[in-house]
């Protein structure tokens with residue numbers, strides 16, 4: 355997608371961190387922006403920042419783990435702007451802890467916000483994006499942990515959902531290639547956001563808020579990416595990737611080794627197979 359001006363973007367998890375930064379970046383390209391978040395006050399805060407810049411913007415409360423709420427979001431955004439050109443399925447949460455002690459409620463929370471949300475987003479928005487016939491782009495936020503489990507320890511449920519987001523994006527990229535709708539999957543390493551405190555917005559039905567890990571304690575172990583990027587830098591990478599319809603968006607050169615190590619182990623299995 356080359357032309358951003360006057361077009362419309364919708365960003366889930368737009369009230370904070372990477373979602374807020376993408377919203378600001380789209381606004382600076384002249385787009386209208388719909389900000390959806392489970393934290394309506396945060397979404398309204400970003401909407402107000404955009405309105406102050408003279409950008410057409412709305413804030414919507416939406417729990418992306420609910421198909422009904424994502425459908426209602428699509429109705430609200432198409433109702434307000436008439437079309438959607440960029441869909442960012444970005445909201446995400448992490449639950450720290452080994453898989454052996456991950457509870458059914460933990461799985462439901464992480465799976466709902468990180469994976470089901472992407473499915474719901476695509477199902478609610480894509481048919482109308484195709485129908486409008488103006489092209490567009492979908493950005494799904496995964497993680498470097500969606501390309502290699504070596505990116506962090508004690509985040510097994512996160513890794514599982516983020517791998518799946520990569521798979522959906524790869525397939526969708528191929529499927530939509532001829533329709534003028536691009537697809538990218540954002541796979542960042544560390545970014546300065548509130549993700550460590552993701553438990554602040556865990557719904558009561560799934561156990562309610564969880565306190566963040568103690569300051570200075572890295573729950574993901576020594577393999578976690580070391581550099582923490584400004585989300586604005588990541589947002590600029592996203593805009594560039596939309597322009598070039600680049601499938602994978604990686605952000606940290608030092609995370610390359612983790613991906614290589616995983617694929618080398620898979621290739622070694624093929625080598626062993628060929629040797630008999």
Ligand SMILES: NC(=O)c1ccc[n+]([C@@H]2O[C@H](COP(=O)([O-])OP(=O)(O)OC[C@H]3O[C@@H](n4cnc5c(N)ncnc54)[C@H](O)[C@@H]3O)[C@@H](O)[C@H]2O)c1
Nearest residue numbers: 367369370371372392417418445446497544545547548549
């Ligand atoms: N920050 C990092 O280092 C990093 C690295 C890799 C991937 N990511 C991914 O980036 C995405 C954005 O996270 P962030 O780092 O900006 O964190 P953040 O916590 O600053 O922002 C996440 C936003 O998602 C919202 N949210 C949480 N649950 C929701 C729900 N059920 N429905 C709707 N909104 C919900 C939160 O209210 C918040 O505004 C996530 O998918 C995350 O997994 C982050």
